[in-house]
Amino acid sequence: ETGVTQSPTHLIKTRGQQVTLRCSSQSGHNTVSWYQQALGQGPQFIFQYYREEENGRGNFPPRFSGLQFPNYSSELNVNALELDDSALYLCASSLLREILSTDTQYFGPGTRLTVL
Amino acid sequence: LAKTTQPISMDSYEGQEVNITCSHNNIATNDYITWYQQFPSQGPRFIIQGYKTKVTNEVASLFIPADRKSSTLSLPRVSLSDTAVYYCLVGESQLGSGGSYIPTFGRGTSLIVHP
Numbered sequence: 375e376t377g378v379t380q381s382p383t384h385l386i387k388t389r390g391q392q393v394t395l396r397c398s399s400q401s402g403h404n405t406v407s408w409y410q411q412a413l414g415q416g417p418q419f420i421f422q423y424y425r426e427e428e429n430g431r432g433n434f435p436p437r438f439s440g441l442q443f444p445n446y447s448s449e450l451n452v453n454a455l456e457l458d459d460s461a462l463y464l465c466a467s468s469l470l471r472e473i474l475s476t477d478t479q480y481f482g483p484g485t486r487l488t489v490l
Numbered sequence: 491l492a493k494t495t496q497p498i499s500m501d502s503y504e505g506q507e508v509n510i511t512c513s514h515n516n517i518a519t520n521d522y523i524t525w526y527q528q529f530p531s532q533g534p535r536f537i538i539q540g541y542k543t544k545v546t547n548e549v550a551s552l553f554i555p556a557d558r559k560s561s562t563l564s565l566p567r568v569s570l571s572d573t574a575v576y577y578c579l580v581g582e583s584q585l586g587s588g589g590s591y592i593p594t595f596g597r598g599t600s601l602i603v604h605p
Contacts, residue, residue, distance in 0.1 A: 378533070407593070409595075414597075415597060416575075416577060416595030416596050416597050416598050417534065417595045418595070419593055419594065419595075462531065464533045464534075465533075466533070466534075478524065478536055478539060479534075479536070479593070480536065481533025481534050481535065482533050483531075483532055483533055484531070484532065484533050486531070
């Protein structure tokens with residue numbers, strides 16, 4: 375069983391550019407969530423995808439968008455990058471069921487994005 | 491969505507037991523309590539999850555009183571490698587009801603273990 379993987383590990387962009395971050399979910403998981411973690415802060419929930427559809431969104435603007443693919447891998451896209459977008463971006467996978475259940479998330483190592 | 495309150499930081503020494511308490515006064519009936527551990531520049535790692543009373547696994551214990559308004563993560567005999575930030579989360583998945591689960595991490599508790 376493989377864990378959650380993310381690519382790239384590090385990335386440097388300039389203001390106004392666009393970036394795509396990638397995540398491969400843990401085997402058997404059907405849900406992926408993305409988080410932004412600024413230095414010294416806890417992870418902030420961006421959105422979650424379940425069966426290729428958005429299943430919840432945090433307080434982030436529309437320039438943060440995502441995709442989930444049939445193999446449950448995922449992408450996070452950020453357009454018009456701003457300096458404040460510099461952060462560690464975390465992907466987490468989990469197994470959601472069609473009933474009320476707990477959501478134990480398994481995180482990847484993250485992508486460190488620096489916007490200059 | 492239940493909010494949580496934890497101490498910002500704690501210090502301990504190798505071999506001691508460490509207890510980190512999280513307050514969640516408005517926890518809902520169906521909410522579970524989950525604790526994560528995070529090392530610098532790594533993703534959080536699941537430690538333990540519980541609903542009531544006591545849960546124990548190979549790395550920690552979780553104590554939840556009857557009113558469930560707080561929970562205590564207990565780390566037995568800590569070592570230097572337990573130095574990390576610990577997060578308490580409260581909530582549940584609501585896929586079946588048509589809602590969505592928005593997990594909320596606070597700033598966590600920064601635990602420093604000294605030699």
